[in-house]
Amino acid sequence: MTYDLVVRSRRTVLPEGTRAAAVAVSGVSIAAVESYGERLDAAREVDLGTLPLLPGLVDTHVHVNEPGRTEWEGFATATRAAAAGGVTTICDMPLNSLPPTTSVAALRDKRAAAAGKCWVDVAFWGGAVPGNAGSLSALHQAGVIGFKCFLLDSGVPEFPPLAAAELRSVLGSLAAMDALLIVHAEDGSQVAAASGRDFGSFVASRPPAAERRAIEKVVAAAAATGARAHIVHLSAAECVAMIAGAKAAGIRLTAETCPHYLFFASEEVPDGATEFKCCPPIRNTANRGALWRGLEDGIIDCVVSDHSPCPPELKSPRSGDFGAAWGGIASLQLGLSAVWTAARRRGRTLDDLARWMAAAPAALAGLPAKGRIAVGCDADLAAFDPEESFVVDPARLEHRHPVTPYAGRTLTGRIRQTWLRGIPLLDADSGTPDGEPVGRLLDRG
């Protein structure tokens, strides 16, 4: 038989570990994983030598903002950034777009806005807000991968938070369909208004107790209903123990953290540097170390970007006021390099990276064809140089707006090529997306 593509690497990152292998692709899928030197008939052949081959990453936390706030970010720009960063599937958050994805009609609007302009595959989260309980089942059947809710003000008026009783009743409904609820877990009663240029004051306004109180509510509601719940963007490392306890007790709870919590520490953030603002906030060095341990111990399941951009005038007001700035960090293109830069110093491996940033998020989102180099999976692959360092130049970012706290930072690890279903996405010389947008819109499962 003649394969459409064979990619060989002496460091192929497979679910069972890294080894020399040849990945044979037929049509859109991985048809065989053979030994590195195996003689295989192929229409196209790529030999990476010692350059590692990773599964394409799955980023389950991306705010695309289209339609409605396309000037913040859009499907074309977000998915180009994803491709350049080795991410082959993104899962779009249900808020910040207009309308928010809280009804089947809104999901239809999303799909129409995304059609034909995605460079990587896109799946969609639905939203659970007060008053849309009647839409959850239809949204689930329409293919969303799960539902997001907030427990405090989301930052946009069209996506209000659930009260504790609503959280419980939504989880009860979702348990009946075995659907996942992902929760922005901060408790509004523990959050103070912030203003001014001092980053420390901003961090103090959203203390670990806000995350702890909210996660307690989620754990209690998940325990009472048997539903699956997931904590997005965990920042407060003191909550790792509670999550570990809930998991040990058989509660169906998972958690993610984000590259910026693993890379930055609050002590290094200059006054007025609102590009570092996100909610919950980046905390101190000790917290960062404890978050890493939670990840290494398997309590935190995955690392995803929470890519949440906005126009520069909203992100970086001239006042430098943390109260006025939009909370969200754009990092879709840089997440892999940022996490690897810190992970390699801790002695972690590419296997860890593939688990945290590809396999675990794919499992979370219920996308069995994604996140692994294995027979039957989509041929989503990334050639990654783990030794190459580079200085982040915002001008080279594909995000709609180049504002990023990583500007000027030296990161280690660079994507050389990304394949989506066997199709190479990047120009080999420039590393920028090339050709046509061939991404598909995915349904759950």
Ligand SMILES: [Zn+2]
């Ligand atoms: Zn988010």
